[in-house]
Amino acid sequence: xxxxxxxxxxxxxxxxxxxxxxxxxxxxxxxxxxxxxxxxxxxxxxxxxxxxxxxxxxxxxxxxxxxxxxxxxxxxxxxxxxxxxxxxxxxxxxxxxxxxxxxxxxxxxxxx
Amino acid sequence: xxxxxxxxxxxxxxxxxxxxxxxxxxxxxxxxxxxxxxxxxxxxxxxxxxxxxxxxxxxxxxxxxxxxxxxxxxxxxxxxxxxxxxxxxxxxxxxxxxxxxxxxxxxxx
Numbered sequence: 001x002x003x004x005x006x007x008x009x010x011x012x013x014x015x016x017x018x019x020x021x022x023x024x025x026x027x028x029x030x031x032x033x034x035x036x037x038x039x040x041x042x043x044x045x046x047x048x049x050x051x052x053x054x055x056x057x058x059x060x061x062x063x064x065x066x067x068x069x070x071x072x073x074x075x076x077x078x079x080x081x082x083x084x085x086x087x088x089x090x091x092x093x094x095x096x097x098x099x100x101x102x103x104x105x106x107x108x109x110x111x112x
Numbered sequence: 113x114x115x116x117x118x119x120x121x122x123x124x125x126x127x128x129x130x131x132x133x134x135x136x137x138x139x140x141x142x143x144x145x146x147x148x149x150x151x152x153x154x155x156x157x158x159x160x161x162x163x164x165x166x167x168x169x170x171x172x173x174x175x176x177x178x179x180x181x182x183x184x185x186x187x188x189x190x191x192x193x194x195x196x197x198x199x200x201x202x203x204x205x206x207x208x209x210x211x212x213x214x215x216x217x218x219x220x221x
Contacts, residue, residue: 042213
């Protein structure tokens with residue numbers, strides 16, 4: 001079983017719909033991150049959380065919101081999806097202090 | 113702002129050596145990471161440098177010069193399975209990890 005699990009793995013949704021991407025981890029890490037990856041743009045940080053009561057905006061948070069329901073769960077929501085949010089989304093965890101990050105397998109989201 | 117530059121694509125031959133460069137301008141630098149990402153898969157950790165110098169790990173080595181804002185990843189004895197994207201990332205003192213756009217390496221027989 002994967003240490004960092006993302007659901008769904010693939011999703012096609014219509015413009016204007018609300019969608020939630022979920023991430024759960026069994027690594028016991030406090031820090032969790034959401035990135036999106038677009039061709040030619042690399043991985044860009046959307047939101048990050050250092051513990052259940054701590055949520056921080058990343059480079060590109062507009063149009064997204066997050067919820068840290070527990071140490072092990074960090075969800076990303078698109079309140080009203082738009083086509084330029086079509087991307088590959090990754091959740092990641094770490095222990096902090098600049099240790100390595102562990103990534104989930106990604107969610108490929110297409111907004112039509 | 114934060115800026116990380118690396119070449120978009122590189123090609124090399126099986127058995128050869130390839131060096132992938134990364135330059136960065138960031139505030140609050142707290143270490144440099146290299147990740148490998150095969151197409152459609154999650155990035156996986158390769159190396160971490162926080163002090164100047166060379167870190168060797170099997171066929172892979174990573175170098176850092178903080179004064180020059182420069183790092184490279186050296187891959188020796190290239191294998192076909194090394195065809196992947198290599199992501200340079202800077203760890204900031206805010207515990208954020210900022211990525212470059214990645215270098216796609218193609219290894220040919």
